[in-house]
Amino acid sequence: MSAALRRRAVLALPYAWLVLFFLVPFLISLKISVAESVIGIPPYSALIDTAGGSWGLDLSGESYRRLFTDDLYAVAYLNAIKFAAVSTVFCLLLGYPLAYGIVRAPRRFRSLLLLLVILPFWTSFLIRVYAWIGLLKENGLINNVLLTLGLIHQPLILLNNAFAVYVGIVYSYLPFMVLPLYAQLEKLDPALLEAAADLGCRPWRAFLRVTLPLSMPGIAAGALLVFIPAVGEFVIPSLLGGPDTLMIGKVLWDEFFANHDWPMASAVAVAMLVLLLLPMGLIRRLLQGETA
Amino acid sequence: MSSPEPERSAKAASYLRIEGVGKRFAPGAAAAVDGVSLDIAAGEFFALLGPSGCGKTTLLRLLAGFETPDAGRILIDGVDMAGVPPYRRPVNMMFQSYALFPHMTAAENVGFGLRQDGLPKAEIAARVAAMLDLVKLGPLARRKPHQLSGGERQRVALARALAQEPKLVLLDEPLAALDRKLREETRFELVRIQQRVGVTFLMVTHDQEEAMSMASRIAVMSDGRIVQLGTPQQIYEEPASRFVADFIGAVNLFAGRVAGAAAGFLQVDSAEAGTTLVVEHAPLPAGSEVAIAVRPEKITLAPASTAPNRLVGRVRGAAYRGEASTYEVELAGGKLLRVTLPNTGRRTEGYATGQGVMLAFAPAAAVVLPP
Incomplete structure (x- = not known):
């Protein structure tokens, strides 16, 4: 077997995986999204219409028409993107110093600190989000502590609003920001910062001109890992959010399980994917420009 | 010490003075640098020579300000460097790994220090061009470090260390990463550049041939101390101890x-x-x-x-x-x-x-x- 052929064989595995578990489900969703909602099993019309003896393609644009005409979807999309984007920024602001601190910590503490970052994953995601309800609710831990200390005289409204959703997303996705940043910062040669200092750079400027630009790939990876799942997030807005925190993932969930409108749910899913490809492509372009 | 030229001996009031400098990385550990005293005149090409672990690189890092001495004083041009951070010291260092900024072109690397000094853009551009010409890298100014060969990277590092016109340049094993033939050619090149620019070079090396062929004076170090100081010929022909005799040649x-x-x-x-x-x-x-x-x-x-x-x-x-x-x-x-x-x-x-x-x-x- 030639080297080129062997390389192709190695690459075939991930490609096969992607085709089987990503492309095929996507095509199925796409197919369902152009069907009509019917009462039955499955709850959508067949793509190929065999009624009347002749074969015909039965495409329906009804779901997409509603997607573009009903405000609900656009608002939910924009809301989701806003929540995801703001949460990503907060994850970065919290995660960067955290990752930097771990890299700078004495070597013997590093794996322990990394373990602590990953530790929450050992508990179910759902339980951890529920736990926040206990912390944030009107007679929850945070309000009780603040009341006891006399810092506030009335309980704060911390739950079922945007604040709670931000807390939930930032808390849940922070490790996805910290880990790629850590990997990137750990590769940074300390001699580069010494060189910057040697050439007259104060530590803060050295950070801005050397560390920050060189950690861009880590920032981009972390931002994608937080932003993309956060856009589709539905557990956190369902549990912690309120009426003003409608996100597209929640809408999708409701279409599917509450309304049993599979074509509509699929249309939302397809549109979400297309929408997410945009920022991914953009970041890819940016990173290629960086290394070229 | 014998000074070869009267002009040099007039200035020999020492540009760099090291007085009883010591450094220990942990209490109770062996001293990395142990009571080293040294006077280096302006315009000298001085080599610190010794086996790995003899403290020569630590001494260099003490001079650059990356480490703080436990004892003694370092004076550069008569100014005590105690408490002066690296970014305020009038020295530049050429790192063994070169430590070039990978996200910057050769020209941007060379101009990095000049931008810190806040020089006008036109002056930076002119100085960068002159430096790149000095190391014969003019045509490669816009390449990034990963697009350059080892020898080219070495010359970018040298140009960067010279760009701010320091009086003293510290060179940490400047030729160690080059292959043998290039290393020998570069020796002469380095001496030529040092003489042309008229700067003081303090080089650290473990290669006695390198030290002898380039430096005007050599300090041989062992276990954190200077065991002999002299011209290459003195070090070779009149070694003061078995260690020096054995280490040099x-x-x-x-x-x-x-x-x-x-x-x-x-x-x-x-x-x-x-x-x-x-x-x-x-x-x-x-x-x-x-x-x-x-x-x-x-x-x-x-x-x-x-x-x-x-x-x-x-x-x-x-x-x-x-x-x-x-x-x-x-x-x-x-x-x-x-x-x-x-x-x-x-x-x-x-x-x-x-x-x-x-x-x-x-x-x-x-x-x-x-x-």
Whole structure:
């Protein structure tokens, strides 16, 4: 077997995986999204219409028409993107110093600190989000502590609003920001910062001109890992959010399980994917420009 | 120290002065740098030479300000550097790994320090161009480090260290990452640039050939201390200890005991040599333990029968090296000697392994060292 052929064989595995578990489900969703909602099993019309003896393609644009005409979807999309984007920024602001601190910590503490970052994953995601309800609710831990200390005289409204959703997303996705940043910062040669200092750079400027630009790939990876799942997030807005925190993932969930409108749910899913490809492509372009 | 030029000795009030500097990385640990004192004049090409772990790189990092000394003072141009952070010191360093900024082009790397100084753009551009020309990298100005060869990266690092026109440049193993041929060419290049710019170079190296061929003065370091300071010739021809003699070039050492002294010569009984050796040296009390050091190229083969210090041996191995051949000769008592003979003719016949030979060295060719 030639080297080129062997390389192709190695690459075939991930490609096969992607085709089987990503492309095929996507095509199925796409197919369902152009069907009509019917009462039955499955709850959508067949793509190929065999009624009347002749074969015909039965495409329906009804779901997409509603997607573009009903405000609900656009608002939910924009809301989701806003929540995801703001949460990503907060994850970065919290995660960067955290990752930097771990890299700078004495070597013997590093794996322990990394373990602590990953530790929450050992508990179910759902339980951890529920736990926040206990912390944030009107007679929850945070309000009780603040009341006891006399810092506030009335309980704060911390739950079922945007604040709670931000807390939930930032808390849940922070490790996805910290880990790629850590990997990137750990590769940074300390001699580069010494060189910057040697050439007259104060530590803060050295950070801005050397560390920050060189950690861009880590920032981009972390931002994608937080932003993309956060856009589709539905557990956190369902549990912690309120009426003003409608996100597209929640809408999708409701279409599917509450309304049993599979074509509509699929249309939302397809549109979400297309929408997410945009920022991914953009970041890819940016990173290629960086290394070229 | 002898100063080769009167002009230099006038300025020799030392640009860099190191006074009793010590550094220990952990309490109770061995000192990395132990009471080092040194004066380096402006315009010198000075080398700190020693095996790895001798403290030479630590000393360099103390000068750059990356480490803080536990003891002693460092004065640059008369100013005490205590408490002065690296970004305010009038020195630049060329790092062993070069430490080029990978996200910047060669020109941006060279101009990095100038931008920190807040110079006008046009001046930065002109200075960067001049520096890149100096190291013959003008056409590659817009390449990033990963698009440059090892030798080119080395020259970018040098240009960057020179760009801010420092009075003192610290070079940490500047040639170590280059392959052998390039390394030898670059030696001359570095000296040429240093003389052209008129800057003081302080180089750290473990390569004695590098130190000797480039530096005007060398400090040999061992275990955090300076064990000898001098010109390359002094270090090579008049080593002060067995360590220096052995570290700088190859050497044959004979243990012996002083038997007598007369008219500027010492007689030394050496069981290893199997005879009484005669060496040029001031009188020492009879019975003192000494070591006699002779460089391999200072031993001759097939000497005249009247020559002093005649030794009998047998060739145990021969290595043809082109310009010279090195022989390993075993003396009657089992002592192994290294002897280097120049290949002066194209058909010079070497000695074969197993052949019996007579060796000798002149009384002035040997050095008497403490045992």
